[in-house]
Amino acid sequence: MDSRKGRRPRRLRELGRRKPGDIILRTPREAAQRLRRVLTVPALFSVGYGDVGSSIYYALGIVALVAVGATPIALFAAGLIFVCNALSYAEGGAMLPEAGGSSSWARHGFNRTVGFLAGWALLLSYIVTISLSAFTIPPYLGYFWEPLKTDPLLGTIVSMGIVLFLMFINIIGVRESSWVNISAAVLDVVTQASLVLIGVVLILSPDVLQFSIANLKQNMFGAGNWPSASNLIFGIALAALAYTGVETISQMAEETRRPQIRLPKALMMMIVVVMVMFSGISVVALSAMPAQTLATEWARDPVAGIAQSFPSAWLRDIFRPLVGILAATILLIASNAGLMGSSRLIFALGANRQLPSVFNRVHRRFKTPYVTIIAFGALALLILSQGLFNTNVIGFFRDLGGLYVFGSLLTFAFAHASILALRVRKPEVPRPFKLRANIKIRGRELPITAVLGLLATSAIWVVIMVIQPYSRWVGLAWMLVGLVIAVVYSRRRRADDAHAESETEQAA
Numbered sequence: 378m379d380s381r382k383g384r385r386p387r388r389l390r391e392l393g394r395r396k397p398g399d400i401i402l403r404t405p406r407e408a409a410q411r412l413r414r415v416l417t418v419p420a421l422f423s424v425g426y427g428d429v430g431s432s433i434y435y436a437l438g439i440v441a442l443v444a445v446g447a448t449p450i451a452l453f454a455a456g457l458i459f460v461c462n463a464l465s466y467a468e469g470g471a472m473l474p475e476a477g478g479s480s481s482w483a484r485h486g487f488n489r490t491v492g493f494l495a496g497w498a499l500l501l502s503y504i505v506t507i508s509l510s511a512f513t514i515p516p517y518l519g520y521f522w523e524p525l526k527t528d529p530l531l532g533t534i535v536s537m538g539i540v541l542f543l544m545f546i547n548i549i550g551v552r553e554s555s556w557v558n559i560s561a562a563v564l565d566v567v568t569q570a571s572l573v574l575i576g577v578v579l580i581l582s583p584d585v586l587q588f589s590i591a592n593l594k595q596n597m598f599g600a601g602n603w604p605s606a607s608n609l610i611f612g613i614a615l616a617a618l619a620y621t622g623v624e625t626i627s628q629m630a631e632e633t634r635r636p637q638i639r640l641p642k643a644l645m646m647m648i649v650v651v652m653v654m655f656s657g658i659s660v661v662a663l664s665a666m667p668a669q670t671l672a673t674e675w676a677r678d679p680v681a682g683i684a685q686s687f688p689s690a691w692l693r694d695i696f697r698p699l700v701g702i703l704a705a706t707i708l709l710i711a712s713n714a715g716l717m718g719s720s721r722l723i724f725a726l727g728a729n730r731q732l733p734s735v736f737n738r739v740h741r742r743f744k745t746p747y748v749t750i751i752a753f754g755a756l757a758l759l760i761l762s763q764g765l766f767n768t769n770v771i772g773f774f775r776d777l778g779g780l781y782v783f784g785s786l787l788t789f790a791f792a793h794a795s796i797l798a799l800r801v802r803k804p805e806v807p808r809p810f811k812l813r814a815n816i817k818i819r820g821r822e823l824p825i826t827a828v829l830g831l832l833a834t835s836a837i838w839v840v841i842m843v844i845q846p847y848s849r850w851v852g853l854a855w856m857l858v859g860l861v862i863a864v865v866y867s868r869r870r871r872a873d874d875a876h877a878e879s880e881t882e883q884a885a
Contacts, residue, residue: 421639421643422646423710426647429459430565430651430707430710430711431707431708431710432619432620432711433658433679433680434513434517434678434707435509435677435679435774437658437659437680438671439615439778440452440616440619441668442775443612444604444611444615444616447603448616448663449659451612451613452619452659455619455620456652458617458837459620459623459651459652460648460826461793461827461829461830461833462623463644464644464826465796465812465826466644467810468641468796469482470626470636471636471638472799472806472807472808473806474633474637474640475725478496479624479788479789480495480722480726482495482795483792483794483795485795485799486795486796486798486799486802490863490864492731493726495788495791496731497855497856497863498788498856500723501784501855502781502785503715503719504715504760505715506712506714507540507543507716507719508760508761509781510708510709510712511537511540511708511757512533512536512764513677514536515531515536516678517701517704517705517708518701518705520698529767530764533762533764537758537762540716543709543713543716544750548750548751549743564703565706565707565710568699568700569654572661573661575687602668610840611840611844613837614840614841615778617782617785617786617834618778618782618785620651624792626644626647637809637810638809640810658680661683662679662680662683665687666683676771677774678704680700680704684696684699685697716753716757720746720753730866731870732866735748736748736749779845780847780848780852782841783845786835787838787856789834790831790835790838793827793828793834796824797824797827800822800824801821801823814826816828
């Protein structure tokens with residue numbers, strides 16, 4: 378408190394001179410004090426699963442387009458990489474529970490520039506997640522009203538309305554938006570599990586077992602169904618699209634109660650649920666329909682194709698509308714998770730003086746980073762606006778999917794490298810969750826899963842760079858812009874620090 382009677386403390390006087398509703402946070406420590414810690418394990422799991430689990434509703438068809446009969450194998454291989462990613466994020470999130478996630482770890486493990494580039498790559502994935510997930514909701518709801526699937530203009534308008542709605546509830550506050558995630562995630566897990574169980578029961582029933590096994594063999598290994606070696610590798614690369622959501626959980630660390638314990642728990646839950654669900658759905662899909670049918674007729678809504686392929690009419694009548702609702706809810710979670718993650722990431726970068734201070738503003742009443750929510754929600758709306766003129770929906774999905782994978786895989790590579798760097802440079806930092814399988818090099822323990830994860834994500838990223846021209850040029854252009862921003866703000870920060878030091882010396 379100010380010792381002079383009748384005078385407000387300096388901090389309060391400064392706040393009084395700012396615009397109503399704006400609080401400028403200068404450091405990560407202040408940011409952590411201002412964001413409310415309200416999230417629990419179910420809330421974290423729902424946010425992460427919304428990002429990961431949603432992708433099966435379009436990734437399954439995209440992967441089948443390339444991997445054909447080897448789609449389950451491609452998804453399983455990508456799933457192993459996902460396990461390595463989740464384990465690294467569990468250690469990093471528990472060790473440094475900051476809103477920046479892998480960007481924060483890269484800053485501590487390397488330097489500010491590398492940290493910014495890691496965050497910039499992740500930001501690309503978040504923006505695409507918001508757009509892609511919102512754009513996929515109307516086609517699934519087309520079961521209830523066909524124009525939502527057949528009219529691209531109407532679908533785009535509805536998608537943009539969804540993003541605007543999510544921007545509103547995120548500005549109101551994380552507690553108000555997390556209940557949407559939790560309720561929708563519960564419905565998704567229950568319905569998705571029911572879909573897999575019923576599919577397995579039908580496959581294993583005596584009257585269809587022999588037919589289902591023969592179907593599965595033909596769809597996977599029959600003539601024209603097994604991909605070439607290059608297509609299999611490309612299929613695994615695209616299958617990474619189905620597992621790009623673990624970063625979202627780490628972004629919510631500063632709003633989590635006891636993050637050192639709850640972040641790893643939420644990630645472990647997600648590993649088990651995702652692996653079981655994705656394996657089951659891919660096998661059931663190829664038992665129910667030919668791989669070519671999955672990749673063409675049902676490429677946009679592959680899970681709906683599974684429901685349509687049930688041999689029982691009454692099961693089709695139940696699951697076709699249920700899948701429509703299920704897909705809409707989980708894709709809503711994914712779009713919301715992308716918006717939440719991008720706003721927290723930019724908030725963290727701004728708090729570290731790597732972006733303009735306007736991104737540090739927190740709403741006075743709701744304590745949410747409303748400027749970043751509006752700014753990057755608007756970028757997602759800009760991407761969606763392409764749908765007002767582009768009727769090539771499959772091409773739109775393919776391009777955005779490749780761009781999504783470009784940013785996500787680069788982010789994962791940064792995350793694994795940062796975990797390894799922190800093991801070498803800062804072994805003394807407490808690690809509430811520490812990976813046990815290690816190799817020792819010069820007295821330092823390096824987690825095997827982080828090494829394997831770094832090699833795998835880097836290799837697949839190179840494949841995407843070589844095969845996908847759109848992802849290559851747009852992704853590299855995005856990263857170039859990020860590099861320019863990093864250099865400019867690094868110089869400005871050094872100049873400001875030098876000026877402040879000079880003023881301090883003159884005052885002394």
